[in-house]
Amino acid sequence: MAPPSPTATASTSASISSAPIPQVTLMGSHNNTQPSSSLIAINSTQVPIKLTKGGNYAAWRSQFENLFFGYGLMGYLDGTLPCPLASISTTSETAGPDSDRTNPNPAYHLWLRQDRLLLHAIQVSCMGAAQSIVTRSTTSAQAWEKLEIAYANRSNTRKLGLLDSLTNVSLEDKSVADYMQGIKTIIDNLELIGHSVDDGAVVIHTLNGLGTAYMPLASAIRARDTPISFEELYDKLLDHEAFLRRDETKKQSTPITAQFTQRTFNRRGRGQQGPHSHNTGQHQFFSHNNPHG
Structure with missing residues (x-):
């Protein structure tokens, strides 16, 4: 059989590409963004911070x-990717416009599973x-909105409460890491409700909450000609905390060394006590080593 001519091949390709394709219209979405065809599960190690109070x-x-932004899932939370309708309308062009049918929407079940x-x-x-x-x-x-209402309340009462907490911060017996x-x-909570705090004010509140052991450092920071950032202040407080711990360790070890020396001296002294005087014992020591002396 002779191979088809190029003209025949082109004609066949054109007829295939122009063949009618059944169209499926997804209903219920307000934009062109559709959920991914695969499910994404969030691992607990990816969200190490647990929400408490x-x-x-x-x-x-x-x-x-x-x-969620990295995975393209923020639309589930902010409403830009709403749930599709449970059913879809399919139209077969070969059977005519009156052949519309309603079938289950696979995107609906996929959306529900991803959202759960x-x-x-x-x-x-x-x-x-x-x-x-x-x-x-x-x-x-729904969960996202409930938590925002509970913890991101923008009321003036909440703002004043947070500012009061910042004013009354105190190191007390906490570590520097916990304090900072x-x-x-x-x-962060103030910024969340739209009230940012100046870095200088944050530094002042932080210094005011330190104990007397940190007063030399606090005075030096207040005397600076250039402002200090919160991060730099954090590092300096950590260094000073380490210095205080080393100094405390030295103070605790000094009495122990002194007590050990005193006990050693007392034991030696008691070992030389007896009916003879100290000089007599010394004389006996030399006599023992030199019997002819």
């Missing part, structure tokens, strides 16, 4: 926003009071 809400929210995975990730990252807030949520957006983390949490 809301004090660390800003840090907790930030980690989820970065993670996100809801589960949010729920397991909440503890205590925060967990009770999202327990009865049925969608990730507490201040950072207050600052």
Whole structure:
């Protein structure tokens, strides 16, 4: 059989490409963004910060926003990727426009499954009071909104409460790391409700909460001609804390050394006590080594 001519081949290709293709229209989405064809599960190690009573809400929210944005899942939380309708309308062009049929929408079930995975990730990252807030949520957006209402309240009362907490911070018996983390949490929560605090004010509040052991460092920082950042202040406080610990260790070891020396001296002294005087014992020692002396 002779091979088909180029003209015949081109004609065949054109007829194939122009053949009618059944069209499937997804209903229920308000934009062109559709959920991914695969599911994404959030690992607990990806969200190490657990939400407790809301004090660390800003840090907790930030980690989820970065993670969901990276996976392209923020639309589930902010409503830009709404749930598709449960059914879709299919039209067969070969049978004519009157042949519309309604079939289950696979995108609907995929969206529900993905949303439940996100809801589960949010729920397991909440503890205590925060967990009770999202327990009865049925969608990730609902849980997200409940937590925002509970912990990102923009009322003036909350703002004043946070500012009061910043004014009354105190190191007391806490470590520098815990002390500075507490201040950072207050600052983050203030920024979350739209109230930023000047770096200079943060430094002043931090220095005011330090104990007397940190007063030399606090005085030196206040006397600086250039402002100090919160991060640099953190490093200097950590260094001073390490210095204080070393100094305390030296003070504790000095009495122990002195007591050990005193006990050693007393034992030697008691060993030389007896019916003879110290000089007699010394004379006997030399006599023992030199019997002819």
